Amino acid sequence: xxxxxxxxxxxxxxxxxxxxxxxxxxxxxxxxxxxxxxxxxxxxxxxxxxxxxxxxxxxxxxxxxxxxxxxxxxxxxxxxxxxxxxxxxxxxxxxxxxxxxxxxxxxxxxxxxxxxxxxxxxxxxxxxxxxxxxxxxxxxxxxxxxxxxxxxxxxxxxxxxxxxxxxxxxxxxxxxxxxxxxxxxxxxxxxxxxxxxxxxxxxxxxxx
Numbered sequence: 001x002x003x004x005x006x007x008x009x010x011x012x013x014x015x016x017x018x019x020x021x022x023x024x025x026x027x028x029x030x031x032x033x034x035x036x037x038x039x040x041x042x043x044x045x046x047x048x049x050x051x052x053x054x055x056x057x058x059x060x061x062x063x064x065x066x067x068x069x070x071x072x073x074x075x076x077x078x079x080x081x082x083x084x085x086x087x088x089x090x091x092x093x094x095x096x097x098x099x100x101x102x103x104x105x106x107x108x109x110x111x112x113x114x115x116x117x118x119x120x121x122x123x124x125x126x127x128x129x130x131x132x133x134x135x136x137x138x139x140x141x142x143x144x145x146x147x148x149x150x151x152x153x154x155x156x157x158x159x160x161x162x163x164x165x166x167x168x169x170x171x172x173x174x175x176x177x178x179x180x181x182x183x184x185x186x187x188x189x190x191x192x193x194x195x196x197x198x199x200x201x202x203x204x205x206x207x208x
Contacts, residue, residue, distance in 0.1 A: 104132030
């Protein structure tokens with residue numbers, strides 16, 4: 001009887017100690033990872049070249065003349081002896097440069113600085129108005145070449161009347177020289193500026 005009582009007491013003690021023991025740690029619930037969107041790749045736009053304003057020197061002069069109002073329309077001839085046109089501007093064959101000098105005042109010594117030219121002149125009298133357009137092989141030559149053209153024109157000997165005004169204008173990689181009556185030259189200048197972008201008047205002066 002005594003042994004049974006002791007065994008019962010020990011069993012109760014074990015259960016009591018077990019109940020007072022440290023409860024097993026419960027694992028904290030794990031949070032599901034939040035899905036994040038991958039950053040979208042951004043592409044840098046590739047700069048595009050501005051479209052050319054004209055195909056060549058001839059088209060440049062044609063566009064200027066086509067923009068003239070009726071009050072300033074006059075018959076125009078152009079080109080060199082082997083490529084002459086009586087209906088508007090035309091490409092001028094460079095050759096040695098002597099013919100271009102005689103027509104427009106472009107210096108022979110500077111001929112290597114251009115690789116194309118076109119001309120437009122008043123069909124009745126070249127001294128009334130003559131223009132030449134010259135494509136530069138190196139745009140950095142523009143300012144110095146403009147002064148050289150102007151100086152060569154100023155030093156010419158004139159027959160059939162003296163022109164009053166000369167200009168040299170840069171449009172992109174082309175120089176345009178023009179001389180003639182003041183009102184025609186100034187109108188040509190203004191029409192060029194209103195027809196094209198990137199127009200810079202490099203020389204403008206009276207002919208002495």
